[in-house]
Amino acid sequence: MKLKLTILFFAFNLCYLTAQECSCVCSDILALPDPLVRFVANEAQCTSECAALMYTSSQFVGGICTCTGAPNPPDPSPPVTVPSEADCVTACTMVGYMTSVCGPVPVELVSFTGHSNQEFIVLEWETASELENAGFEIERSTDASNWQLLDFVKGFGTTIEPQAYKWKDNSPLTGTTYYRLRQVDNDGTFDYSEVISVRFDNKASETELIAWPNPVSNSLRFQLIGEEKYYGEFVHIYDSFGRLLKTQVADRWYLRDNQGEINVSDLASGLYFISIQVDGQIFNQKFMKH
Numbered sequence: 001m002k003l004k005l006t007i008l009f010f011a012f013n014l015c016y017l018t019a020q021e022c023s024c025v026c027s028d029i030l031a032l033p034d035p036l037v038r039f040v041a042n043e044a045q046c047t048s049e050c051a052a053l054m055y056t057s058s059q060f061v062g063g064i065c066t067c068t069g070a071p072n073p074p075d076p077s078p079p080v081t082v083p084s085e086a087d088c089v090t091a092c093t094m095v096g097y098m099t100s101v102c103g104p105v106p107v108e109l110v111s112f113t114g115h116s117n118q119e120f121i122v123l124e125w126e127t128a129s130e131l132e133n134a135g136f137e138i139e140r141s142t143d144a145s146n147w148q149l150l151d152f153v154k155g156f157g158t159t160i161e162p163q164a165y166k167w168k169d170n171s172p173l174t175g176t177t178y179y180r181l182r183q184v185d186n187d188g189t190f191d192y193s194e195v196i197s198v199r200f201d202n203k204a205s206e207t208e209l210i211a212w213p214n215p216v217s218n219s220l221r222f223q224l225i226g227e228e229k230y231y232g233e234f235v236h237i238y239d240s241f242g243r244l245l246k247t248q249v250a251d252r253w254y255l256r257d258n259q260g261e262i263n264v265s266d267l268a269s270g271l272y273f274i275s276i277q278v279d280g281q282i283f284n285q286k287f288m289k290h
Contacts, residue, residue: 025160026055037158067091069098107133107155107183107191110162114179114198116281118207121169121198123179129160137182138167144178144195155183172200200281207283211274215288218265222274224258224283235262236275245272264289 024046027035036055040046050057067077077097082088092099108128115122123138133155139147156163169177177200181193207226222235237246248262264272267289275284 024049026050026053028056029054067097070096109193112181112193112196114196116198116200118281118283121172121200123167125165127163130156131158132186133157134184134186137184139180139182141178142173174200209276209283209285211285211287215290216264217290219261220264220287221261224276235260238273238275240271
């Protein structure tokens with residue numbers, strides 16, 4: 001706690017001396033959101049705004065600075081905001097850290113993945129934090145060189161909480177397709193994500209997952225029709241809300257004729273889905289449990 005307060009005090013002095021608008025973080029309230037990030041001119045205004053919103057504590061801080069390499073924890077330090085990279089180095093040195101990282105990109109993208117379904121391609125990405133994030137432009141390419149804008153997904157603005165995004169390409173191209181994100185700030189500045197590739201073979205008319213008996217009481221049999229030979233790794237069972245309930249490994253299957261079996265006697269009565277992934281494509285079949 002002492003370390004955190006020292007860094008915050010230093011950041012406040014930097015903002016005060018440079019007369020720069022800084023971040024005000026309101027916390028300790030029973031209602032959401034907690035914490036809440038505001039932008040104010042000084043510490044007094046930060047305290048006043050948090051009090052008006054019925055928050056019991058406030059922190060007035062000034063890019064995001066993280067210190068590492070300290071002989072004692074916490075390592076890394078809690079992130080704070082400072083006006084420049086030089087100020088980040090100074091702040092970390094003052095409290096005994098050996099290295100520092102001042103993040104110039106306001107949106108921290110921690111993952112970006114994609115997979116194909118029988119009829120579409122799904123893209124998913126997550127952010128660890130966001131600062132003035134207007135949103136993401138989704139771009140597609142067949143050669144990873146010439147790009148086509150497909151859609152825009154609105155961001156969460158400013159948040160220090162992790163956020164998850166999902167988008168479907170309902171008109172996928174056959175073969176290998178490349179995707180990237182163009183993250184755009186409120187002021188128009190932007191940054192690109194890494195490029196990912198997803199293969200779509202349009203096997204929906206050829207390959208089908210069937211399951212029986214339906215309704216089922218104990219053991220659910222399944223078969224993947226249309227595949228020459230399937231050596232998949234897992235079969236998954238989801239409930240009607242999309243929550244994963246059960247996973248079975250391939251070496252427990254009867255792989256003859258692409259058939260398998262999974263025990264569902266422990267499931268409550270209701271609607272469920274069995275799911276198998278083949279070469280990046282996901283096949284689902286619904287079934288009822290007695």
